[in-house]
Each structure stands twice: as structure tokens, then as C-alpha cells.
Amino acid sequence: MNEEENNFNSINNNNNMNNNNNNNDNININSEQKNKKLSKILLMGKCGVGKTSMRSIIFANQAPKDTFVLGYTSEVAETRLKFMGNLIFNLLDCGGQEQFMKQYFETKRESIFSKVGVLIFVVEAVKTEKKLEKQDNIEDLTYFENCINALNEFSPDAKIFVLIHKMDLIKEQNKQKEIFEMKKKELESKSKNFEIKCFATSIWESSLYKAWTEIVASLTHNLSSIQESLKNYAIACNAEEVILFEKNTFLLTCSYSNKKIQDEQRFEKISHIIKKFKLSCMTMSSNFKSMIIQTRNFTTYLDKFTKSTYIMVIISDKSPNLELLKLNTKLCRKKFEEKLEYSLNN
Numbered sequence: 581m582n583e584e585e586n587n588f589n590s591i592n593n594n595n596n597m598n599n600n601n602n603n604n605d606n607i608n609i610n611s612e613q614k615n616k617k618l619s620k621i622l623l624m625g626k627c628g629v630g631k632t633s634m635r636s637i638i639f640a641n642q643a644p645k646d647t648f649v650l651g652y653t654s655e656v657a658e659t660r661l662k663f664m665g666n667l668i669f670n671l672l673d674c675g676g677q678e679q680f681m682k683q684y685f686e687t688k689r690e691s692i693f694s695k696v697g698v699l700i701f702v703v704e705a706v707k708t709e710k711k712l713e714k715q716d717n718i719e720d721l722t723y724f725e726n727c728i729n730a731l732n733e734f735s736p737d738a739k740i741f742v743l744i745h746k747m748d749l750i751k752e753q754n755k756q757k758e759i760f761e762m763k764k765k766e767l768e769s770k771s772k773n774f775e776i777k778c779f780a781t782s783i784w785e786s787s788l789y790k791a792w793t794e795i796v797a798s799l800t801h802n803l804s805s806i807q808e809s810l811k812n813y814a815i816a817c818n819a820e821e822v823i824l825f826e827k828n829t830f831l832l833t834c835s836y837s838n839k840k841i842q843d844e845q846r847f848e849k850i851s852h853i854i855k856k857f858k859l860s861c862m863t864m865s866s867n868f869k870s871m872i873i874q875t876r877n878f879t880t881y882l883d884k885f886t887k888s889t890y891i892m893v894i895i896s897d898k899s900p901n902l903e904l905l906k907l908n909t910k911l912c913r914k915k916f917e918e919k920l921e922y923s924l925n926n
């Protein structure tokens with residue numbers, strides 16, 4: 581691990597970010613924006629549900645425990661995020677205090693809700709048994725309904741994702757499922773002609789990566805042409821599995837496997853683990869570049885690949901020729917670079 585490797589390029593247009601992103605590498609959006617797609621993402625939900633926490637973890641390399649000290653977000657914290665080198669997301673983290681929510685649905689309605697690509701609505705997974713929690717639930721539903729109405733008016737093509745968050749606070753698995761289904765049903769009943777996709781999430785689990793991988797994929801991908809190339813590469817390297825991760829977030833970009841994957845969250849778990857390792861390296865002022873893990877049954881090779889991705893290769897062979905694997909990877913880098921660029925631009 582040697583190389584300087586930083587960060588998610590982000591720029592805070594609004595100084596009320598109140599977070600402590602440790603790696604803002606400002607980019608000149610005006611010049612870079614040319615030839616790049618810009619998608620507006622709204623992150624909404626009541627105060628304290630965990631919006632800023634999740635975006636800091638996914639996009640700013642923050643550790644979950646560091647979110648304890650986050651203050652509330654005042655009005656809208658707008659961040660421009662560069663993803664896969666070529667795409668820019670305009671992420672609007674909308675502070676959830678009552679006075680701000682009121683502004684979004686009234687005076688700022690048009691500016692907030694127009695040209696939205698994706699709405700991510702976050703609610704807390706509370707048990708709704710106590711009176712106070714019931715009140716919270718009613719507020720969630722009212723805000724959600726207000727968002728739906730505003731999107732109907734200004735961005736009828738927006739995609740909607742709902743994160744039923746802080747699942748870790750509910751200990752029993754059955755209860756988690758029950759609450760998830762109940763919340764989902766309630767929210768769906770308010771979603772009118774929009775289709776919504778719900779996820780159960782927690783900053784402490786890979787579920788957060790699962791949700792964000794799908795959200796980001798809905799804005800970016802048509803990477804089916806890469807899939808075939810990954811398969812060819814896997815065959816050439818005698819690999820069982822090949823996975824591409826976005827360089828800065830470690831969100832899954834695409835993958836190939838020669839056998840059926842049993843664990844639905846396999847890749848998200850890997851994202852979660854590597855990101856944790858990367859953070860540990862960063863706290864020791866060391867920058868993560870590549871790694872090889874060899875066990876009796878398999879070898880895992882992870883390395884920087886294209887400008888915007890890392891590659892992970894899993895080989896069952898007990899003693900693979902690692903030098904050959906590295907050489908193969910190096911040789912096909914340029915081809916993948918071109919293919920990725922083409923896929924993301926079309």
C-alpha cells in the first residue's frame with residue numbers, strides 16, 4: 581500500500597454541510613462538467629434519521645462511529661460527486677428539521693423538486709408501538725406524501741427509493757422483517773403512480789452498500805457489454821469470479837461468476853469489508869492500493885484497475901501464477917478503460 585489514492589471528488593456548494601468530510605478534493609465543476617452527465621439526487625426524511633451519516637460513509641470515507649458527532653443539517657447541503665470518473669451527481673442532503681421541511685414543500689418547492697433523477701426517502705425503523713413513535717410514523721408518511729405530490733408536479737420521471745433505516749436498533753430478525761413489511765406497505769399506499777423500491781438498511785451493515793449500489797446503478801449503468809469482457813478475462817485467468825468496484829466508494833460496478841452465488845449480499849459484504857480496511861489504512865496515513873490473500877482453498881487478488889475501478893479476482897487454484905495474473909490484468913486495462921467509457925457515455 582503505497583500510492584497516494586484519495587477520495588471521492590466532491591465539492592460543497594453550500595457551506596452549511598456541518599460534517600467533517602476528511603477528503604474533499606475540490607474539482608472545478610464548470611470545466612469538468614462538460615461532456616459529463618449530471619443527475620440530481622434528493623436525500624430526504626425527518627431530522628436525525630441518518631441521511632448525512634449514510635452519505636458521509638458512502639461518499640466521503642467516513643467511519644460509521646464518526647457519525648455520532650454529526651450535527652443537524654441546516655437547510656440543504658449540496659454536494660457534487662464524481663462517480664466512475666465520468667458522472668457527476670448533484671446530491672442534495674435536505675436537513676429534516678420541521679422548519680426546513682416546510683420550506684421545501686412551500687417556498688422552495690420548485691427549485692428543490694424540479695429535474696430530480698432520484699429521490700431517496702429515509703425513514704427510521706421504529707416499532708411504532710409507543711405514542712411518540714406513532715407520531716413519528718405519521719410525520720414520515722405526511723412528508724413522503726408531500727414529496728410524491730411535488731415530484732408529480734415537477735419531476736414525474738423521478739425514481740424513488742425508500743430506505744427503512746437504523747434496522748440495527750431492532751434486535752430480532754423476525755421483528756425486523758415485520759416492521760420492514762409494515763413500513764413498506766404504508767409508504768406504497770402513498771406513492772400514487774410512482775413505483776418505489778424499499779431497502780432495510782443500517783450504517784453498521786452491508787445492507788447500506790446494497791441499497792446504494794442499486795440507487796447509483798439506476799442512474800448510471802448500462803454495463804452489459806462489460807459483462808462479456810469480464811467473462812473472457814476470467815476464462816483467460818482461470819478465475820472463478822471477477823468483480824469491478826468503483827474506485828472511491830467501493831460500490832459494486834459489475835461482476836462475473838462461473839457459479840451460482842448463494843449469498844445475495846456477497847458483493848456488498850466485500851465492499852463493506854474493503855472499505856473498512858481502506859479506512860484503517862487511511863487512519864494510519866497509508867493509502868490502500870492492492871492486496872493478495874492466499875488460503876488453502878483460494879487466492880484473492882485486488883488491485884487498482886482502470887481510472888475509476890478496482891478489480892477483484894478470485895481463483896480456486898491452490899498455487900496460481902500471480903505474476904501472470906498481474907500481467908494479464910495490466911494488458912487488458914486499456915481495453916476495459918475504453919469499454920467503460922463508452923458504456924457510461926451511451
Ligand code: GTP
Nearest residue numbers: 627628629630631632633647652653676746782783
Ligand atoms: P438532519 O440533518 O437533522 O436532517 O439529520 P440526518 O438525517 O442527517 O441524521 P444524521 O445523519 O445526522 O444522524 C443522526 C444520528 O443517527 C447520528 O448520531 C448517527 O450516528 C445515527 N445513525 C445514522 N444511521 C444509523 C444507523 O443505521 N443505526 C443507528 N443505530 N444509528 C444511526
Ligand code: MG
Nearest residue numbers: 631632652653
Ligand atoms: Mg443531516
